[in-house]
Amino acid sequence: MITYIFRRLFGLLPMLFGITLISFMVIKLAPGKPVMLQYSLNPKISLDEIKRLEKIEGFDKPLYVQYFNWLGNLSRFNFGRSISDGRFVMDKIVERLPVTLSINILSLFLIFLIAVPWGIRSALKQGSTFDRVSTLVMFLLFAAPTFWLALLLMQLFCIQFGWLPISGITSLDFEHFNWWQKVFDIGRHLFLPVLVSGLAGFAGICRYMRSNMIEALQQPYIYTARAKGLSENKIIYKHALRNALLPIVTILGLSLPGLLGGSIIFESIFAIPGIGRLFYEAAMMRDINLIMAEIILVAVLTMLGNLIADVLYAYVDPRIRYKK
Amino acid sequence: MILEIKNLTKTFVIERGVFKAEAGLVKALDGVSFSVNEFDTLGIVGESGSGKTTLAKIIINLIPATSGEVVFDNELIKNIRKDVQIVFQNPYNSLNPKMRIAEILSEPLLIHHIVPRPFVKERALELLRLVGLDENVLGRYPIEFSGGQRQRICIARALASQPKFIILDEPISSLDVTIQAQMLDLFLELKQRLRLTYIFVSHNLAVVRHIADSVLVMENGKVVETGSREEIFYSPKHPYTKALLDAARS
Numbered sequence: 001m002i003t004y005i006f007r008r009l010f011g012l013l014p015m016l017f018g019i020t021l022i023s024f025m026v027i028k029l030a031p032g033k034p035v036m037l038q039y040s041l042n043p044k045i046s047l048d049e050i051k052r053l054e055k056i057e058g059f060d061k062p063l064y065v066q067y068f069n070w071l072g073n074l075s076r077f078n079f080g081r082s083i084s085d086g087r088f089v090m091d092k093i094v095e096r097l098p099v100t101l102s103i104n105i106l107s108l109f110l111i112f113l114i115a116v117p118w119g120i121r122s123a124l125k126q127g128s129t130f131d132r133v134s135t136l137v138m139f140l141l142f143a144a145p146t147f148w149l150a151l152l153l154m155q156l157f158c159i160q161f162g163w164l165p166i167s168g169i170t171s172l173d174f175e176h177f178n179w180w181q182k183v184f185d186i187g188r189h190l191f192l193p194v195l196v197s198g199l200a201g202f203a204g205i206c207r208y209m210r211s212n213m214i215e216a217l218q219q220p221y222i223y224t225a226r227a228k229g230l231s232e233n234k235i236i237y238k239h240a241l242r243n244a245l246l247p248i249v250t251i252l253g254l255s256l257p258g259l260l261g262g263s264i265i266f267e268s269i270f271a272i273p274g275i276g277r278l279f280y281e282a283a284m285m286r287d288i289n290l291i292m293a294e295i296i297l298v299a300v301l302t303m304l305g306n307l308i309a310d311v312l313y314a315y316v317d318p319r320i321r322y323k324k
Numbered sequence: 325m326i327l328e329i330k331n332l333t334k335t336f337v338i339e340r341g342v343f344k345a346e347a348g349l350v351k352a353l354d355g356v357s358f359s360v361n362e363f364d365t366l367g368i369v370g371e372s373g374s375g376k377t378t379l380a381k382i383i384i385n386l387i388p389a390t391s392g393e394v395v396f397d398n399e400l401i402k403n404i405r406k407d408v409q410i411v412f413q414n415p416y417n418s419l420n421p422k423m424r425i426a427e428i429l430s431e432p433l434l435i436h437h438i439v440p441r442p443f444v445k446e447r448a449l450e451l452l453r454l455v456g457l458d459e460n461v462l463g464r465y466p467i468e469f470s471g472g473q474r475q476r477i478c479i480a481r482a483l484a485s486q487p488k489f490i491i492l493d494e495p496i497s498s499l500d501v502t503i504q505a506q507m508l509d510l511f512l513e514l515k516q517r518l519r520l521t522y523i524f525v526s527h528n529l530a531v532v533r534h535i536a537d538s539v540l541v542m543e544n545g546k547v548v549e550t551g552s553r554e555e556i557f558y559s560p561k562h563p564y565t566k567a568l569l570d571a572a573r574s
Contacts, residue, residue, distance in 0.1 A: 220412055221420040223386055224478075228432045229405030229485065242422040 005311060012303045019299045020074070020292070024067050027288055057083065070292065079296075080289040082282075089293045092278065099169060100267070100274035103190060104259045107198030115202045116248065119209025124236065126214060134206070141203035150196045150269045157192065165189050167271035193270045197263060205251065212244035219243070246313070253309025257301035325359045326400050326489060326521050327383070332356040332392035334378055334545075352378040354545040356392070360489075362400065365515065365522040367536030367553075369529060369568065375545040376525045377413070380493040383523070384410050400488055406436045409482035413494035415474035419466040425452075425477055426462040432484040451480040454517075455510065472503035479510070483518070491523045496531065508534055529572040533557055541565045 054060045058069060073080055079089040122131045158166040165171060169189045170182075177185060216222070217240050225239040267276040275294070282290035332353050340347035352375045360366045370376050381387045383394055385404055401407045412418040419428060429448040433439055439447045449459050455476040466474055475495060482490055492511065496504045512535065515522060526532050532539060539556040541549045541564065549562040560566045 220414060220418040223381070223410075224412065224418045224481070225420065225431075226386055227384060227405070227410050228481070229403075229435055230431065239420050239423075243420070 001311070001314070005307070008307050008310070012307070015303065016296070016299060020071065020296065021067070023295045024070065024292060025063070027291060028063055028066075030286070070289075074296070079293040082290050083287050084282075084285045084290075089289050092290065093275065093293060093297070096273060096275050096278050099272060100276065101259065103193050103197060103272070103274070106190065106194045107201070108255060108259065110194065110198045111202045111205050112248075112252075115205035116209050116245075119206045120213050120236075120241070120244075122206070122210040123213035123217065131210075138203040138206050141199050142207070144199075146196055146200060146263075147265050147269055149199065150192070150266050153192055153196065154269075164191055167269075169272055193266060193272055196266055201255070205248065208247060208251065209244065212247055213240060216240040216244040249312045250309045253305045253307075253312060256305030256308065257298050259301070326362045326397045327360040328393075328395045329356060329358050329383070330393040330395065332379070332382065332394065333390045334375070334382060334387075335390045351545050353382070353389075353392075356542075356545070356547050358540055358547060358550060360521060360523060362397075362488075362521055363515075363519060364537045365524055365535055367532035367539045368523060368525045368542060369527065369532050369539060370542035371527055371568075373544075374542040376527075376542060377493055379542075380410065380491045380523065380525055384408055384491055386410075396489075403436075406485045407487050408489045408491070409485060409487040410491045410493060411475070411478050411482050411495045414498050415471055415478050416498070418478060419474060419481075421466055424463055424465055428466075428477065428481055429462075429484055432481065436485045438484065438486060448480075448484075451483055452477075454483065454514070455480045471499050472507065475499060475507060476510070479514070483514070487520070489521045489523075491525070493525045494527070495524075497526065497528065504531070511535060529557075529568060541568065 051060070058066060061069075070080070077090075079093075081087065082089050082092055118134065122134050125131050154166060157164045165188055169186060171177075171185050171189075174182065174185060217236070219240075222235060222239060225235045230239070263274075264276040264280045266272075267274045268280065275297075278290070279294045281287075282294065333351070333355060334353040336350040336352055337346055338348040338350060339345065356375075356379060358366070368376050368379065378387070382389045385394070396404065396408070426445070426448060429451060430444045433444050433447055434441065445462070448462060452458065452461055457473065457476055457480070461469075461473075461477070466477070469477065479495075495511070496507045499507060508531065511522070511524075514520060522535075524532060524535055533553060536553055538550065538552050540547055541556065541562065543564045549556065549560065549565045556565060557569070560569055
């Protein structure tokens with residue numbers, strides 16, 4: 001298994017190389033130059049000055065030279081500096097990471113802790129009022145656009161009732177709070193973002209779980225389990241659940257990139273300084289180093305997510321065994 | 325008599341549309357009555373869809389009957405889940421794919437307190453040897469075995485709770501012809517050694533003739549003829565039985 005994981009990790013390198021090559025070229029093809037930011041507001045700037053700025057950033061060299069310079073830096077884990085403010089790209093990402101990560105981990109927990117049991121219950125009471133109502137609700141949640149739902153919830157909880165703060169992640173007087181007040185304050189700010197970012201996934205997992213469970217319960221080995229004289233609980237939670245959980249594992253692995261990738265839409269709506277907004281701002285400023293760093297982040301996570309899903313699959317499913 | 329079936333009926337309702345309107349009724353079993361003597365093998369024959377498997381599942385209480393009674397001899401059968409077992413037709417999907425053979429076999433041993441926990445593994449090995457498998461089977465998953473091996477595991481599993489009565493629901497029809505004969509011999513040998521009573525469900529007349537003491541012929545959920553093996557095979561009365569025999573001969 002260990003050798004398998006290493007082999008797979010090694011195989012990811014060429015793919016990563018391809019991803020960087022294509023995205024680097026595509027970004028370079030986009031209209032507008034990175035240094036424009038520094039002179040577009042300055043009418044007095046001369047052509048020589050622009051040339052000089054480009055030379056400093058290395059944008060005067062041919063495209064392939066620029067790419068290999070960048071790749072060389074990357075191999076030393078140096079993502080370069082942000083063109084907009086000259087700070088290290090790594091620092092900018094690391095400072096945004098905790099917010100996005102905590103929102104996404106919280107909502108993932110929420111999803112799996114509630115959606116999985118909910119789906120099981122729905123499957124066990126298939127065709128009941130509970131099942132029908134929850135089916136309807138899940139489809140509505142799944143279909144509702146996140147930004148629309150976010151705005152409606154903000155209207156309700158933040159304006160109508162005034163229970164929750166409307167945006168940001170801390171209050172103005174955050175500095176003066178004690179530890180407990182700080183936790184409570186962040187919790188109040190994160191409540192809606194976590195809820196909204198979780199709802200669509202919640203509905204999806206719930207439906208998956210329901211259909212997997214219904215399918216598992218119809219399998220002949222469930223009859224076998226019943227004939228053995230097992231209690232109904234054991235039949236459901238041991239025999240059926242073991243088989244029904246398998247596809248959920250894949251979803252778990254595939255949700256890894258989303259965990260760090262952040263969401264541009266709801267981070268913008270809730271004014272949360274997360275990775276998604278950083279990406280959006282970088283794109284608007286043509287901050288090429290920052291954009292490339294984020295693309296690599298998401299690409300690596302997607303590939304790792306797939307790998308983890310495969311490995312977990314092998315672990316839970318005896319039918320998949322990796323040999324030479 | 326170890327088992328008596330009285331006027332058993334099973335109706336499936338076909339529902340259609342959003343409001344689950346009743347679209348029709350399927351009579352899977354229609355007034356079925358018969359009895360089984362201890363240490364006998366009753367063969368149940370009939371073509372697909374004649375209600376054989378439904379009957380098997382009702383006898384072992386996996387699905388409820390619409391009306392009628394299944395009466396076991398209280399002296400012999402005290403706990404239906406322990407004393408009556410079933411081997412299904414398809415060994416490919418009647419074993420849980422996520423469980424090792426050791427777990428599959430030890431479950432019934434533990435719930436029915438057949439042996440104390442420390443002896444479970446030993447007992448599981450005995451069961452495997454009884455059906456002609458060896459100990460390196462224990463740590464493996466069902467997927468790693470052929471159909472014949474899996475059916476042997478299914479039989480070992482059925483034997484685990486030390487039943488007196490086993491329903492064999494088409495136990496060899498999904499196996500290779502070469503393995504079918506071996507399995508029939510295994511059933512006969514186990515019956516002798518463990519003093520079992522069988523109901524052997526099959527659509528294959530030659531197989532039933534080989535193993536059954538008495539035979540029951542079913543058509544569309546009804547019993548059309550019952551009798552000893554000799555009566556059914558040498559002097560069939562009902563036209564359907566004759567047709568079945570003719571079809572098997574050609």
